[in-house]
Amino acid sequence: MQETTTKKIYDIQSLVYDVTFAKLVKRRISEAIKHMNIAQDDKVLDLGIGTGASLGFYPSQGHVIGIDLSDGMLREARKKIREQNIKNVTLVQANALTLPFPDDYFDHVFISHVISVVSDPVVLVQEAQRVAKPDARIVVLNHFQSSNRFVAMIEKWLCPLCTRLGWRSDLALPELMRKTKMQIDYRYKLDVLDLWETVVMTNNKSALAGV
């Protein structure tokens, strides 16, 4: 799905996102953010922050920059920042595939339910690697294709339907890791049958340089 289409879909979804999908994923988001171990004055990038479902969970000592394509999603996030008087978050409208930030800038990058939404997940991870400092933590929260062949077949079959809703159901984690040379520190699901998974990685820049 191309970014112009995605933007339109999420402008519409912004009207119902907080009372639908956000309710399903908030607990996972709050847990995942703890795995970044955000310290005093750390800079955190929240890629595709959406309506700001993550906003209540960041500790006040770090500074968060949230970026998103969609005006509608950002409008809802701004509303939360105003209403909750949040001081340590800045929102920027930007494309996660061409980030307007210098190399080695962030201490942590959070990618929550975005990697299977963008047109090119590999470029998304590469951009996160570029703007993150060496050894920064990159935490990805997403649904990935099942390793069970039967379930994976159903996920592929459901993909056209999911695409209409703004995401794909058949993103394979091993292939993404191979293409980006990222290594997983650990990964976990909150419940055994959970559809979503949290993947915690360290930004290994030397692997990228082929050293």
Ligand SMILES: C[S@@+](CC[C@H](N)C(=O)[O-])C[C@H]1O[C@@H](n2cnc3c(N)ncnc32)[C@H](O)[C@@H]1O
């Ligand atoms: C499923 S929502 C997830 C929102 C939030 N991270 C969460 O977990 O609730 C996907 C978000 O990614 C944004 N998005 C999709 N493609 C993007 C891109 N290329 N650049 C920036 N944001 C993008 C959408 O506008 C939408 O807000």
